[in-house]
Amino acid sequence: MATYGLKIFSGNSNPELAHQICDSLEIPLGRALVGTFSDGEIRVEIGENVRGAEVFVIQSGAHPVNDHLMELLVMIDAFKRASARRITAVIPYYSYARQDRKNKPRVPITARLVADLIARVGANRILTMDLHAGQIQGFFDVPVDNLYASPILLPYIREHFDRDVVIVSPDAGGVPRARAYAKLLKASLAMIDKRRSEVNEAEALNIIGEVTGKSAIVLDDMVDTAGTLVEATKSLLEKGATSVHACVTHAVLSGPAVDRIEKSPLKGLIVTDTLPLRPQAAHCRKIECVPSCRLFSAAIRNIHNEDSISTLFEILH
Numbered sequence: 001m002a003t004y005g006l007k008i009f010s011g012n013s014n015p016e017l018a019h020q021i022c023d024s025l026e027i028p029l030g031r032a033l034v035g036t037f038s039d040g041e042i043r044v045e046i047g048e049n050v051r052g053a054e055v056f057v058i059q060s061g062a063h064p065v066n067d068h069l070m071e072l073l074v075m076i077d078a079f080k081r082a083s084a085r086r087i088t089a090v091i092p093y094y095s096y097a098r099q100d101r102k103n104k105p106r107v108p109i110t111a112r113l114v115a116d117l118i119a120r121v122g123a124n125r126i127l128t129m130d131l132h133a134g135q136i137q138g139f140f141d142v143p144v145d146n147l148y149a150s151p152i153l154l155p156y157i158r159e160h161f162d163r164d165v166v167i168v169s170p171d172a173g174g175v176p177r178a179r180a181y182a183k184l185l186k187a188s189l190a191m192i193d194k195r196r197s198e199v200n201e202a203e204a205l206n207i208i209g210e211v212t213g214k215s216a217i218v219l220d221d222m223v224d225t226a227g228t229l230v231e232a233t234k235s236l237l238e239k240g241a242t243s244v245h246a247c248v249t250h251a252v253l254s255g256p257a258v259d260r261i262e263k264s265p266l267k268g269l270i271v272t273d274t275l276p277l278r279p280q281a282a283h284c285r286k287i288e289c290v291p292s293c294r295l296f297s298a299a300i301r302n303i304h305n306e307d308s309i310s311t312l313f314e315i316l317h
Contacts, residue, residue: 005085006304007050010034011059011075013068014276017092018058020293025301030055034071042067042074051083056127056300061095062275063254069095069114073121080122088125088303089118090296092274093222093250097132115139127299129274129292130221130249133173145309147299149249149272152290154184156270157217157247166190166214166241170232178219188214192232212240222250223269226257230264243267250274251289253281261286 009030010018022029031047057079059072072089079087096110111133118126119142126144131137137144157165166188169178175191182189190209216236223229223246233244244266251271258280261269271277272292281287295312302309 005053006056006300007048007053008056008058008300009046009075009079011057011068011071013060013062013071014058014092014273016276017060017273017293017296020291021058021297021300024293024297032075034075042070044071044074044078046078046082049082050079052085054086054088054304055079055084056088056090057123058090058092058296060092060275062093063252063278065095069117073117076118076121076123086124087122088127088300089123090127090300091118092129092292092296093252094128094131094136097136100133100136111136112139125303127296127303129272129295132221145299145303147295147309147312149292149295150181150184151295151312152272152292153247153249153270154181156290157181157185161215161217161245163187164214166209166211166216168192168209168211168216168218168232168236170194170218170220170228174220177221181219190216192218192235194228194231207235207239211236214241216241216244218244218246220246220248222252223248223271224252224257225255226253226260226264229266229269230260233264233266237265245270247271251277251281251287253278257281258284258287 007030008022009032011034018029033045035043037043057075062068076087096114099109100111119140125142126140129147130149131146137146167178167182169175169191171194179189190207190211193206193208218232229246236244245268247270249272262284269287271289273289274292277289299309299312
């Protein structure tokens with residue numbers, strides 16, 4: 001592949017993924033100092049010439065979210081002022097996406113706020129995966145490529161599960177994704193009717209669809225405190241499912257999430273490495289991580305070569 005003028009840099013949110021992407025592309029990771037001054041302000045120094053280069057900055061919304069967001073903004077500003085030809089922000093997990101509309105009075109739309117910050121500071125393009133809401137792409141004034149995790153998760157499901165499975169959406173918003181997976185796997189489909197009582201808390205109320213005697217796979221874009229996932233697992237087993245697994249793109253796993261998963265009847269949680277697993281999650285035997293580097297490297301390669309990347313997400317169309 002042609003890599004002339006292509007440079008990849010990384011902040012501190014997920015350096016392991018950045019190294020894996022560079023290994024897949026057979027190019028070195030760009031040299032950059034990304035740290036802090038003594039008072040905590042972000043300090044960035046680019047360690048090589050980027051004038052006229054196409055720069056990809058890999059930075060996910062990992063904990064601590066605000067520090068990593070600020071790192072991304074400062075890095076983009078540094079590359080712009082160093083005369084990079086084009087800057088693509090590679091954001092495997094787009095943080096602040098859960099507030100994507102005004103669902104009650106006097107609340108912000110943080111998904112749009114972050115989009116404005118990234119675009120205004122100088123990013124020419126965004127590459128991400130499984131946005132919490134697809135319409136967030138429209139918040140940007142620059143092109144957004146929203147990859148799907150299906151090329152990663154579908155082969156895993158086919159390899160590790162038999163045909164007698166049911167794909168379960170944890171809410172109404174996830175039904176299109178679950179339906180697409182069910183169609184490709186020739187599996188049945190179910191949905192959980194839930195109501196959220198407080199932020200990060202939900203009560204599973206009813207199962208829509210037949211799950212009796214089937215292995216249930218709960219499909220979602222992210223798992224945060226795992227409260228919804230644990231309640232969904234209990235409800236599915238009460239309705240006759242033989243076992244419950246979950247396939248989730250973004251493993252936020254904050255607060256009591258890992259403890260809840262370990263103590264729950266959930267048999268396994270399959271996640272991607274868009275976010276690095278914290279030590280407790282990495283040592284949890286129920287959690288398995290599958291790599292996303294090949295998908296991101298293919299997208300970066302095609303963007304750099306001005307080729308279409310539609311084949312990387314057509315699988316859900």
